[in-house]
Amino acid sequence: MISEIANKIFNQSITDYHKFDNIDQVAVxxxxxxxxxxLLYLKNWIDTAQWHMEDVVRNPEINPVEGLSWKRRIDAQNQVRTDMVEFIDGYFLDLYKNITPLSTAKVNTESPAWAIDRLSILALKIYHMQEEAERPTATDEHRKQCLQKLTxxxxxxxxLSASIDELLVDIEAGKKYMKVYKQMKMYNDPSLNPILYNNTK
Incomplete structure (x- = not known):
């Protein structure tokens, strides 16, 4: 099943990233x-780097100028993440292009790649919650609460893994079909964000 493969790859990516623990480390x-x-390995690496960017920008003592720089970097990274999800959806669209949906087929609330995106983020939550549940400098109560959250x-x-596998099985059987919409993010586009295009000289 694809979810089992994806979960193993996400865990591998997270483990590999933390060998360096460097946001600027290039994924190999x-x-x-x-x-x-x-694609799944690179997708999770992007997510892992962004996870740590989000940690940095939440430092209450960060210099405001530096904080703004990080915020813009996070925005750029989020666009990279979105582009990768859409690229993975392209993989699935090609994979299932010869399947004819049944007349009763329905579209899913989200595409396979966006569901896998949630699985990638969940892998990061599990990794870091496990760290907190085992952190020796934390209190017993903190570790206990984190262990409950980890469960x-x-x-x-x-x-989520079962739902993803079921979705793909249904698509293969023609019971569901893919309908992918581009995210069309507007805030990074100077032609769509009024703050940007009204300041263009």
Whole structure:
């Protein structure tokens, strides 16, 4: 099942990232560059780097100018993340292009890649909650609370994984079909954000 493969790849990516623990570290995927595994590895690496950017910008003592710089970098990284999700959806659209949906087929609330995006973020939550549940400098109460949260996150991963696998099986069987909409983010586009185009000279 795709979710089992994805979860293993996400865990591998997170582990590899933390060998460096450097936001600027370039990802080196161990997978064939033409494979879905390669795309999933890069997708999670993007998410992991952004996770740590979000940590940095929340430092209450950060210099405001530096904080704004990080915020803009996060915006750019989020666009990269969105582009990668849409690229992965392109993979699935090509994979299922010869399947004829049944007359009763329905579209899902989200595409396969956006569901996988949630699974990638969930892998990061699990990794870091596990860290907190085992952090020796934390109080017993903190570790206990984090362990309880970790249990919930693990259950959520099981449910989400099953839902993703079921969606793909339904698409393959023609019971559901893919309908992908581009995100059309407006705030980064100087022609769509009024703050940007009204200040253009």
């Amino acid at each position: 995927s161990p997978h064939d560059t033409t494979s879905l595994a390669h 919930i996150l693990l259950a959520q991963r099981t449910d």
